[in-house]
Amino acid sequence: QLQLQESGPGLVKPSETLSLTCTVSGDSISTSTYYWGWIRQPPGKGLEWLASIYFSGSTSYNPSLKSRVTISVDTSKNQFSLKLSSVTASDTAVYYCARHGYYVSGYMDVWGKGTTVTVSS
Amino acid sequence: EIVLTQSPGILSLSPGERATLSCRASQSVSSSYLAWYQQKPGQAPRLLIYGASSRATGIPDRFSGSGSGTDFTLTISRLEPEDSAVYHCQQYGSSRTFGQGTKVEIK
Numbered sequence: 001q002l003q004l005q006e007s008g009p010g011l012v013k014p015s016e017t018l019s020l021t022c023t024v025s026g027d028s029i030s031t032s033t034y035y036w037g038w039i040r041q042p043p044g045k046g047l048e049w050l051a052s053i054y055f056s057g058s059t060s061y062n063p064s065l066k067s068r069v070t071i072s073v074d075t076s077k078n079q080f081s082l083k084l085s086s087v088t089a090s091d092t093a094v095y096y097c098a099r100h101g102y103y104v105s106g107y108m109d110v111w112g113k114g115t116t117v118t119v120s121s
Numbered sequence: 122e123i124v125l126t127q128s129p130g131i132l133s134l135s136p137g138e139r140a141t142l143s144c145r146a147s148q149s150v151s152s153s154y155l156a157w158y159q160q161k162p163g164q165a166p167r168l169l170i171y172g173a174s175s176r177a178t179g180i181p182d183r184f185s186g187s188g189s190g191t192d193f194t195l196t197i198s199r200l201e202p203e204d205s206a207v208y209h210c211q212q213y214g215s216s217r218t219f220g221q222g223t224k225v226e227i228k
Contacts, residue, residue: 037217047158047166047209049217062216063122096165106213107156109177111165 002026004097004112012091012119018084022097022112023077030055030075035100037108038071038082040093048093052100053080087119123148123212125220133226140197142223144210149190151214157186157195158209160222166209170195202227 008020022036029036037052051061051071059071070083084091094116098108124147134140144155153173158166168177170186173193183198197204205227210220 046221047211047219049211049219052217060216100213104152104154104172106154106217107168107171107211108158108166109168109171111167114165 002099002110004099004110006095006097006112006115008095008115008117010116010118012087012117013121014088014119015086018082018087018091018117018119020082020095020097020115020117021079022081023079024099025078028075029073029078029080032099033101035060035102036073036080037098037100039096039098039108040091041096041114042090042093050082050084089119091117092119093117123150123215123218125210125212125218127208127210127220127223129223130221131224131226133228134200135228136200136202138200140195140200140204140225142195142197142208142225144188144193144195144220146191146193146212150193150212153189154212154214155186155188155193156211156213157184158211159204159206160209161206169208197225200225200227 003025005023012018035052038050053071068085073080094114096114097112099110100108126145128143155173157170160166174186207222
C-alpha cells in the first residue's frame with residue numbers, strides 16, 4: 001500500500017529556509033510513472049500547490065512562488081524534498097506531499113498526512 | 122493562472138438532503154481536468170472526483186460530479202453525517218490551482 005510521510009522542522013525562523021522531506025513507501029519513485037508534489041494549507045485557508053517533480057528530475061513550480069521554491073528527488077532513498085527560502089509568517093501552514101499523474105491523470109490521488117510548519121522567531 | 126471560485130462558502134443541510142456545490146473557473150479548464158477533494162478536520166484531502174465526473178476508487182455513488190468549460194458542480198445526493206467536511210475543487214489543465222473550499226455542515 002502506497003504511503004507518503006512528511007518530515008522536517010516544525011518551527012522555522014523568519015528569513016530562513018524551510019526544508020521538508022517526503023518519504024515514499026509501497027512504490028519506487030524511480031520506476032513510477034507518477035509525479036510527486038508539495039501542497040500547503042495556511043491555517044483556516046485553502047490549498048496551494050507549490051511544486052512537483054518526476055523521478056528524472058523534471059520539475060514544475062507554482063509561478064507565484066517559483067523564485068523561493070526548490071524541489072528535488074533522491075531516488076536512492078525513495079524521497080523527494082522541498083526547500084522554501086526567505087520564509088515569513090505567511091508561510092506558516094500544513095505542508096502535504098502527494099502523488100499525481102500528468103495530463104488526464106493529473107489529479108492527486110495519494111496524500112501524506114501533512115506536517116505543520118510555523119514561522120516564528 | 123486559472124482562478125477557481127467555489128460557492129457557497131458554507132452549506133448547512135440536514136441528513137438525507139441534496140447538496141450542490143459550485144466551482145467556477147476564470148477561464149476554460151482544458152479537457153475537464155477538474156477534481157474534487159473532501160477534507161475532514163485534521164486530515165489530508167481525499168480524492169473524490171477526477172476528470173470532472175469520474176468517481177475515485179471507493180467513493181460512494183451518492184457523490185457525483187458534472188460540468189465542463191468554466192462551470193463545475195459536485196452533488197451529494199443524500200447527505201449522511203460523515204459527509205460533514207470541506208470540499209475543494211482543483212484544476213490540473215493549466216498548472217494546478219485550487220478553489221478556496223466549501224464547508225458542508227450537517228444539521
